[in-house]
Amino acid sequence: MEKHVSTPAVLSDTELTLIDRYWRAANYLSVGQIYLLSNPLLRQPLKPEHIKPRLLGHWGTTPGLNFIYAHLNRVIRTRDLDVIYMCGPGHGGPGMVANTYLEGIYSEIYPDIAETEDGLRKLFRQFSFPGGIPSHAAPETPGSIHEGGELGYALVHAYGAAFDNPDLIVACVIGDGEAETGPLAASWHSNKFLNPARDGAVLPILHLNGYKIANPTILGRASDEDLTHLFEGYGYEPFFVEGHEPARMHQQMAATFDKIFDRIRAIQKEARDGTPPQACPRWPMIVLRSPKGWTGPKEVDGKKVEGFWRAHQVPVSNCRENDGHRKILEDWMRGYDPEDLFDASGRLKPELRALAPSGKRRMGANPHANGGLLRKELIAPDIRTYEVKVEKRGAEMVQSTEILGHYLRDTMKLNEANANFRIFGPDETESNRLGSVFEVTDRVWMEKIEPYDVNLASDGRVMEVLSEHLCQGWLEGYLLTGRHGLFSCYEAFIHIIDSMFNQHAKWLKVTRELQWRRPISSLNYLLTSHVWRQDHNGFSHQDPGFVDLVANKKADIVRIYLPPDANTLLWVGDHCLKTYDRINVIVAGKQPEPQWLTMDEAVKHCETGIGIWDWASHEDDTVAPDVVMACAGDVPTMETLAAVDLLHRHIPELKIRTVNVVDLLALQSQDQHPHGLTDEAFDAIFTTDRPVIFAYHGYPYLIHRLTYKRTNHRNIHVRGFIEEGTTTTPFDMTVLNELDRFHLAIEAIERVPGLKAKVPDVLESLRAKLVEHHAYVREYGEDMPDVRNWKWRAA
Numbered sequence: 063m064e065k066h067v068s069t070p071a072v073l074s075d076t077e078l079t080l081i082d083r084y085w086r087a088a089n090y091l092s093v094g095q096i097y098l099l100s101n102p103l104l105r106q107p108l109k110p111e112h113i114k115p116r117l118l119g120h121w122g123t124t125p126g127l128n129f130i131y132a133h134l135n136r137v138i139r140t141r142d143l144d145v146i147y148m149c150g151p152g153h154g155g156p157g158m159v160a161n162t163y164l165e166g167i168y169s170e171i172y173p174d175i176a177e178t179e180d181g182l183r184k185l186f187r188q189f190s191f192p193g194g195i196p197s198h199a200a201p202e203t204p205g206s207i208h209e210g211g212e213l214g215y216a217l218v219h220a221y222g223a224a225f226d227n228p229d230l231i232v233a234c235v236i237g238d239g240e241a242e243t244g245p246l247a248a249s250w251h252s253n254k255f256l257n258p259a260r261d262g263a264v265l266p267i268l269h270l271n272g273y274k275i276a277n278p279t280i281l282g283r284a285s286d287e288d289l290t291h292l293f294e295g296y297g298y299e300p301f302f303v304e305g306h307e308p309a310r311m312h313q314q315m316a317a318t319f320d321k322i323f324d325r326i327r328a329i330q331k332e333a334r335d336g337t338p339p340q341a342c343p344r345w346p347m348i349v350l351r352s353p354k355g356w357t358g359p360k361e362v363d364g365k366k367v368e369g370f371w372r373a374h375q376v377p378v379s380n381c382r383e384n385d386g387h388r389k390i391l392e393d394w395m396r397g398y399d400p401e402d403l404f405d406a407s408g409r410l411k412p413e414l415r416a417l418a419p420s421g422k423r424r425m426g427a428n429p430h431a432n433g434g435l436l437r438k439e440l441i442a443p444d445i446r447t448y449e450v451k452v453e454k455r456g457a458e459m460v461q462s463t464e465i466l467g468h469y470l471r472d473t474m475k476l477n478e479a480n481a482n483f484r485i486f487g488p489d490e491t492e493s494n495r496l497g498s499v500f501e502v503t504d505r506v507w508m509e510k511i512e513p514y515d516v517n518l519a520s521d522g523r524v525m526e527v528l529s530e531h532l533c534q535g536w537l538e539g540y541l542l543t544g545r546h547g548l549f550s551c552y553e554a555f556i557h558i559i560d561s562m563f564n565q566h567a568k569w570l571k572v573t574r575e576l577q578w579r580r581p582i583s584s585l586n587y588l589l590t591s592h593v594w595r596q597d598h599n600g601f602s603h604q605d606p607g608f609v610d611l612v613a614n615k616k617a618d619i620v621r622i623y624l625p626p627d628a629n630t631l632l633w634v635g636d637h638c639l640k641t642y643d644r645i646n647v648i649v650a651g652k653q654p655e656p657q658w659l660t661m662d663e664a665v666k667h668c669e670t671g672i673g674i675w676d677w678a679s680h681e682d683d684t685v686a687p688d689v690v691m692a693c694a695g696d697v698p699t700m701e702t703l704a705a706v707d708l709l710h711r712h713i714p715e716l717k718i719r720t721v722n723v724v725d726l727l728a729l730q731s732q733d734q735h736p737h738g739l740t741d742e743a744f745d746a747i748f749t750t751d752r753p754v755i756f757a758y759h760g761y762p763y764l765i766h767r768l769t770y771k772r773t774n775h776r777n778i779h780v781r782g783f784i785e786e787g788t789t790t791t792p793f794d795m796t797v798l799n800e801l802d803r804f805h806l807a808i809e810a811i812e813r814v815p816g817l818k819a820k821v822p823d824v825l826e827s828l829r830a831k832l833v834e835h836h837a838y839v840r841e842y843g844e845d846m847p848d849v850r851n852w853k854w855r856a857a
Contacts, residue, residue: 072317081132081312083403084164084417087410088128089357090398091160094182095189096121096376098640099389102182103400103408109394110382117381119197120153120188122374123237125356126269127157131425134233135165135325138419141513144229147425148208149199150216150246151237151269153375156189158199158206163419163425164410171578179408193853201572201579201596202348205426207433207542212565214243215535220264221252222539223430225525226481230430230543231326238282239274241793245531250296252532254508257520258333258482260568263326266298266347266354271354273371289349299325299344304351306369311352322346342508357397359390387814429544434580440483440639441476443469445632449661452629455677456656456703456854462628462696463590463652466635467496471549473639474523475502479547484540486525486533487550494550494590495652499524530558537585538566546639553589554596554605563645567615569762570643574618584644588635592759593783594697594801597792604787605794606760611729612647613764617735621646622726624759626699627657629664630724637668649759651696653792656854658699671725671737674747678706678720678854687719689810690748694723695759698782701796702757704803707855709810712824716814721747729768741773750774754815757801758782779813780811781806793845797835804828805837 073081094102096119101112127149147331150160155784162168163185168175175181175188175275187195199206206637208219220234245399256264268289272282286302293300301322303314329343355373360366366379381388405411422429429435448468450460470485477483485491485499492500504522511518525536537547566585573579589608596603612620621644625631631650638646658675659667667673680687700724709716723729730738739747748754750773758765764782769775786798796802808828811817818825838846 070317071313072320073313078309078312079178080184080413080417081136081316082308083133084414085128085132085308086398087164087403087414088131088157089125090395090400090403091163091182091185092124092128092156093121093395094186094360095119095156095159097381098186100183100187102186103179103404104392104396105294108388110388113382113388114191115382116819117376117379119156120375121156121358122273122354123151123154123269123271123375124157124372125358126271126350126352127151127154127235128161128237129311129352129356130233130267130269130317130350131157131161132417133312133319134425137319138317138423138425139417141323142423143323144423144428144430145230145231145233145425146207146223146428146431147205148216148220148232148234149206149715150208150210150213150235150240150606152198152210152213152240154210154235155197155199158203159185159189159195162204164414164803165426166415167247167424167426171204177409182408187504189320194699195714201569201576205424205428205431207539209565209569210240213237214245214531215249215538215562217246217249217264217266218252218532218535219539219542220266221249221256222536223543224256224264225484225536225540226260226545227262227430227543228260232262232264233267234264235267235269238268238270238272238279241268241281242279245529245535248529248532249535250293250298251527252536253567254342255506255525255527256345257506257508258330258343260521262528263330263345265322265326268347268349269353270349271356272369273354273374275374276371288629293347293349296345298347300347300349302349302351306353306356308357315350318348322348341510353729359394362387362390388559398623432578432580433542433544433582434642437580437583437642438480438482439546439585440473440546441480441637442639443472445469445636446661447472448632450628450657452657452660455658456700458657459654460628460657461495461652461654462625462631462650463588464498464626466496466588466631466650467498469632469635470496471502474499478502484523484525484545484547485550486537486547488530488533489526489528490550490591490781491526492554492651494588496550530555530560530855533564534559534562538562541582541585544582548586548588548639550588550590552603553592553608554603556587556589556608557605560608560611563611567645567655570580570619570645571616574643581642584638584641586638586645587645587647589647589649592649592651593787593803594695594759594795595651595653595792595794596787597790600789601787603782606621606649606783609647609649609726609760610764612645613768615645616804617727617730619643619645620727621647621737623724624695624726625650625724626696626722627655627659627664629657629659629661630668632661633664633668634724639857649695655696658703667722668724671728672721672723672739672747675720675722678703680717680719682717685717686749687752688717688724688814690721690752690754690756691810692721692723692756693758694726694756694765697796698757698759698801701801701803701806703854704852705806705810707852708803708807708828710855712827713811713817713821716817727768729765731771744772745774748774748778749770752777753810755806755810755813756780757806777813779809781809791839791843791845793849794839797832804832
């Protein structure tokens with residue numbers, strides 16, 4: 063088996079000396095950020111007051127990251143390449159800040175952190191310091207589109223950035239701790255979706271320094287032979303750069319980069335010259351073995367540090383109080399020879415500045431790492447083209463997501479020339495009734511295609527893989543580099559990416575406070591195959607709780623929409639795809655369901671977010687209702703209207719107001735959410751003193767949480783999913799959770815003062831229907847005919 067290790071001396075003595083000095087400068091700045099408050103160039107002997115009182119940061123991975131950055135600068139400059147740097151090791155923040163400072167972009171964005179001795183002092187002081195910057199490659203870091211606070215997603219973000227970016231190369235550094243995560247292990251398969259004819263390239267660099275926080279790493283202990291087998295099995299061509307002696311390592315890395323970038327160019331040239339595409343070209347990748355804490359202290363207090371897990375965070379920890387520790391730090395920093403790196407003013411010396419690329423070729427200044435600069439508005443069709451005609455309320459049964467699929471098909475077509483819109487999902491585009499998109503595109507597939515396969519093509523624009531992690535990560539990378547997309551998923555299993563959602567929401571929250579970060583397109587979820595129509599799959603597929611997580615985030619970042627029919631879904635989908643810097647969650651069923659609103663009504667209703675459905679309410683607006691029947695979600699809406707129908711037939715004198723909620727967070731007050739209703743508007747809809755029976759799609763407590771400040775909160779009684787589920791009939795699912803029409807009607811009767819005593823026979827008949835239902839579904843395996851065939855009374 064051939065093992066690729068490049069050893070030729072491709073750097074001249076002068077080039078070698080310069081690149082090593084640049085690397086030393088980055089290492090010096092990285093150490094300074096972790097340790098120093100002042101005296102940034104060590105113009106004085108190091109004193110206790112020069113040291114930060116709390117030492118926060120991570121050294122272990124940083125010198126390797128700086129080494130890679132310096133060599134990428136070389137190939138960018140000599141080959142005029144368009145490259146961004148994806149920093150997977152979560153604790154590499156000092157290196158990313160140091161390198162963007164050295165190339166000048168940091169001071170351009172933050173003029174107060176100037177290229178002077180005082181600027182260096184401020185650079186050091188701000189790192190992991192109150193009022194300063196985080197220790198990761200955070201949104202505040204130029205050139206970053208990936209924060210490594212949670213490990214596992216660097217490589218999938220890199221591929222998302224490369225899709226439809228033919229000139230971009232994403233150099234993705236993967237830490238060997240990160241490589242142990244499930245999402246990262248699956249991410250290696252992303253090469254099967256990268257088309258060299260129309261996409262960019264990803265260069266994975268597996269950074270093996272052997273240790274994580276306090277243990278060896280799995281891949282760090284693997285033999286080169288096993289690693290070669292592993293990555294060849296994934297479909298890559300691995301190259302090894304190994305050692306600890308700087309001069310030899312510089313020559314290895316330079317020679318390896320020259321060979322690899324030639325290989326990338328050859329793969330792309332062949333694909334773009336019209337040669338029939340090779341299935342899954344074998345893209346190069348690098349295995350970099352270097353010591354953890356490289357160039358740092360070898361030992362501290364007689365214990366091994368460099369090349370061991372003790373180098374992970376702060377190798378010398380007591381520099382303020384311990385003279386011996388402080389001397390180790392000073393010797394360490396002076397070992398980089400700062401006078402050889404910076405001039406008298408504190409500026410990087412000219413011959414070293416010349417090693418960095420210029421302008422937008424600097425990785426910290428690359429516009430792909432500030433995707434809002436490249437974002438183009440999505441071209442969308444008129445939703446009225448797809449209107450479902452509603453002549454009788456609830457008479458027509460339509461699969462709402464199928465109608466949205468027609469809209470998405472034409473959106474895909476309209477944006478074909480811009481190549482800036484893709485649909486992502488875990489093998490469910492057709493299942494979720496969005497299959498009409500395959501009339502204009504296919505699923506992307508770079509592996510072998512059999513003659514009997516359908517809707518597979520190397521130039522497809524639908525991304526399907528049975529991993530929610532990959533779908534989310536690809537979409538995030540795609541959005542962060544300026545494009546648009548939609549993630550369609552089963553509602554219960556979107557939970558798999560809960561923490562990824564959290565990280566993206568936090569990223570958006572921070573970037574909104576950074577003027578230089580331009581807005582990116584919103585992350586849009588379509589959650590279908592939802593809890594109330596997973597009756598055939600059973601309890602494992604029944605969970606509506608993702609919206610609870612979403613509602614925890616900053617109000618101006620998230621939106622939750624529960625459209626009750628196709629026309630409202632069209633408006634919501636169109637609206638969400640045109641927004642930016644938000645996360646939009648749309649929950650809509652894919653099964654045939656009644657259609658309630660005309661397009662004009664749907665537009666008006668959705669623009670308000672909450673509204674009284676007059677056609678399903680007591681006709682006299684001058685008289686307060688006896689009860690408010692509220693609903694949010696397609697199945698809750700149908701069950702609420704069926705309950706209203708029952709009450710109208712059995713108790714015609716009962717004055718009912720029917721309210722539908724499509725924008726869930728409008729329930730909050732305006733001081734909590736931008737879409738929130740004023741107290742006056744909320745009271746006008748829900749009253750200040752009448753019982754409200756609220757049928758909700760998800761867990762009931764969320765409605766209480768959203769409305770707890772409202773005047774009438776004490777009278778809001780919510781029914782929703784109460785963790786009762788199984789394989790059963792659709793209607794039985796609602797009965798098990800007491801969200802069905804009979805339970806809703808019973809609750810209304812029991813909550814209206816004095817009504818229960820007046821209509822005991824009605825209560826008895828409703829309870830009898832529940833008994834009848836229970837027996838019927840267990841005898842016949844389907845819902846009762848009067849449930850299956852129910853129509854709104856005016857239909």
